[in-house]
Amino acid sequence: MKLLKKGAEGDIFLTKHENVLAILKTRKKKQYRNQILDDKIRTGRTIRESTVMSEVKEFGVRTPLIYQVDPTDCAILMQRIKGSVVRDLSGKKLVSACREIGKITGTLHKNGIMHGDLTTSNFILSGGKIYTIDFGLSQRTTRIEDHAVDLRLFKEILNSAHVGMMKTLWSSFLSGYRSAVGPVRYGQILNHVSVIEGRGRYAQVV
Ligand SMILES: Nc1ncnc2c1ncn2[C@@H]1O[C@H](COP(=O)(O)OP(=O)(O)OP(=O)(O)O)[C@@H](O)[C@H]1O
Numbered sequence: 525m526k527l528l529k530k531g532a533e534g535d536i537f538l539t540k541h542e543n544v545l546a547i548l549k550t551r552k553k554k555q556y557r558n559q560i561l562d563d564k565i566r567t568g569r570t571i572r573e574s575t576v577m578s579e580v581k582e583f584g585v586r587t588p589l590i591y592q593v594d595p596t597d598c599a600i601l602m603q604r605i606k607g608s609v610v611r612d613l614s615g616k617k618l619v620s621a622c623r624e625i626g627k628i629t630g631t632l633h634k635n636g637i638m639h640g641d642l643t644t645s646n647f648i649l650s651g652g653k654i655y656t657i658d659f660g661l662s663q664r665t666t667r668i669e670d671h672a673v674d675l676r677l678f679k680e681i682l683n684s685a686h687v688g689m690m691k692t693l694w695s696s697f698l699s700g701y702r703s704a705v706g707p708v709r710y711g712q713i714l715n716h717v718s719v720i721e722g723r724g725r726y727a728q729v730v
């Protein structure tokens with residue numbers, strides 16, 4: 525088993541499942557957190573992540589197949605998506621990936637799910653298709669406010685990870701999002717993004 529990534533929450537390993545390469549995602553104990561609470565959080569996120577990853581396939585959002593879930597060890601064994609994370613793309617590929625991410629986000633929202641961690645590292649381009657990962661912070665919600673928070677986070681990420689292309693990428697994302705949710709909902713959500721940005725704590729990005 526090879527360690528691919530040490531994350532804030534857990535580690536990602538490259539391993540094998542029935543002779544094909546697979547990903548093992550684990551969530552480590554946090555010593556600074558109360559043990560009972562920590563177990564609850566880690567187990568909850570593990571179950572949520574694996575459940576939502578399977579559910580969203582129903583409405584056409586591509587995600588890795590889940591092979592095994594171990595709620596006690598807080599581990600998920602899943603299909604390895606071969607490709608590159610959108611964060612590592614550039615130029616036209618990055619622009620069209622952002623449009624696709626917008627469409628995916630809109631599809632999730634239309635079906636009452638907020639992703640909760642919309643960053644360009646949580647989308648993988650593989651064989652010309654975008655796969656969505658990292659659903660540990662996802663929530664079932666149809667509230668405008670929650671959906672706007674998803675958009676606002678993505679905008680912030682563009683401004684830090686892709687600052688030179690921020691405007692192009694943001695409008696590309698928005699056109700994809702609009703195509704999925706329709707003009708009325710789009711207007712409401714975007715309006716609310718401005719409301720969030722108007723609150724002192726968040727400075728407006730661009
Ligand atoms: N199924 C998968 N196939 C291929 N690569 C994957 C897969 N799952 C995760 N990865 C890789 O591992 C990275 C981290 O995975 P993930 O985002 O699920 O974990 P995380 O601990 O929440 O990380 P972060 O704190 O960076 O969000 C991804 O950005 C991706 O590069």
Ligand SMILES: [Mg+2]
Pocket residue numbers: 645646658
């Ligand atoms: Mg991630």
